[in-house]
Amino acid sequence: MSTGTFTISIDFELYWGVRDTRGLDAFRNRLDGARKAIPRMLDLFEQHQVHATWATVGFLFCRNRDAALSAAPTVKPGYENSALCPYRYLEQSADLDGRYHFAPDLVDLIAATPGQEIASHTFSHYYCREAGQTVAAFRADLAAAVRTAAAQGIALRSLVFPRNQWNPDYLEVLAEHGIGAYRGNEHGWLYAATDRVGQNAVRRLGRLLDSYINLSGHHTYALESCAGRPPLNFPASRFLRPHNPRLAWADGLRLRRITHAMRHAAKRQEVFHLWWHPHNFGIDTDQNMGFLERVIEEFERLRQHEGMRSLGMAELADALAAQ
Template identity: 80%
Template sequence: MNTGAFTISIDFELYWGVRDTRSLDAYRKHLEGARQAIPRMLGLFEQHHIHATWAVVGFLFCHDRSEALAAAPRERPSYDNRALCPYRYLAQTPDIAEHYHFAPALIDLIAATPAQEIATHTYSHYYCREAGQTAATFSADIAAAVRIAATRGLAPRSLVFPRNQWHPDYLAVLAEHGITAYRGNEHGWLYTATDNVGQNAVRRMGRLLDSYVNLSGYHTYTLESCAGAPPFNFPASRFLRPYNPRLACLDGLRLRRIKRAMRHAARQHEIFHLWWHPHNFGVDTDRNMHFLEQVIEEFERLRRDDGMRSLGMAELADALAAR
């Protein structure tokens, strides 16, 4: 690739992404805000011709609990930590609040917006590094994710592993189901894929500091470095952390960290891969949108001055396959 690339992937989960760590009451404002933030993101992307990959939890395609269970695979993970199981949660929540768990209309809105790719975040927000799950139940989950997307005329080609628990032994499963690209993790100990227990306080604090100060490098890379048999790994470069009032005085550093990595990617003809969740914008939405606008403005400068392109994950896979 003779230009740099700016890649965005967004993990669209609603409550499924935090169900085992936050109560619905505690996170309700974030989820309400996420539903408001998504159209604003799409408007910004359309205005600036931004290509983005939306990794959608399969449950979100459904309208209600009955449809979610009907579309679920027969083979399901038996997590040692039973709190991780979404099917147990569904069974115990007959009066589930659909507004926080299902979003077919929002998926339709994303799919109707130019240059937006609908990818998969697995059917059930599946955890590939937790004890009690297997390659067989992962394959069944991905098959269900592909089937539910097909009901809306979509065929996912990219995947983001929930909690970034990517697993090399499961890549062949992705290929079997037509997945040609996935988002791997940044290099280094801070970002190593582990189960929830492995995400200790030292790692979390290190990642927080790395968002403001360059502790681990830019995490940009050439397209050629991703070559091999599909699915191709297009690792993350940076998580777009949400606004934090306690750290607001450091937001200039957070923005500078991202901009410097983007400039490096543009001038070295490398890929800069930014990611976040819509619920990260669920509170302090105006401040988070303003920060994103500044990132997009930097991309516009790099597109004008250095020829940087906006490419989704499937587009990167196509560019690599065409070499």
């Protein structure tokens, strides 16, 4: 029997996700808040039997700097913009604060929570569309991610490309390493995968408006449309934009944008794929958690009345294989 599906993927990266764009001091409060928000998310998911995929940067599996350097691949990305490469930062920062760079405790907590999938966000938060990086360097990075997770008893089955820079040239590398699913981008020009330069002000403004007003459609899709040779693409439907005090008056529109898409998916037996980063909840945490609770309440209603189910990305692949 066909049914709608609610899928969540979370880009778990701590400071590695913003290291090349934000100073640590300026971002510290968000990262401290993310560490507090993650257990709250997990409690909420467990309470409502919501499954989620946590795409985790490989560095976060490590206990400290030495462990990260030991696990790192010998072939490293040769970005033309050297600021993008984290290894010089890692090598030169002997006193890295573990709270912002490493999180084996949180990885264990996620893995121990029912219905939660630990997936890959590459080993080093690898940028697949930046000038200078190569297939060989990506292959080495992904191999390091797989080895590091396997050492902790975790088999990686899904991947989210950092900064949504998914690259069709690299899909064979995913398959080589047992990655059977990845999160592609929403359809349309606003969401096309580009390097950092391509993410201009016009695209950013368009995506902001699209979070409140339906400019680009619901971005839901039939699970069957994802069938094919692995790895399978399970595209995003919507980014859960965090609370903005200046736009709090429009939170009803932001919620309606999401819940209307969820209802659309439930009635048409399609997939609605929501995503965010833990640091998006790092400030205004109560407001963000309250908003997420309202989204989950809508899912509960759709589960009861429309039969909607909750599946992570690897579970989507399993469900498709079972059809």
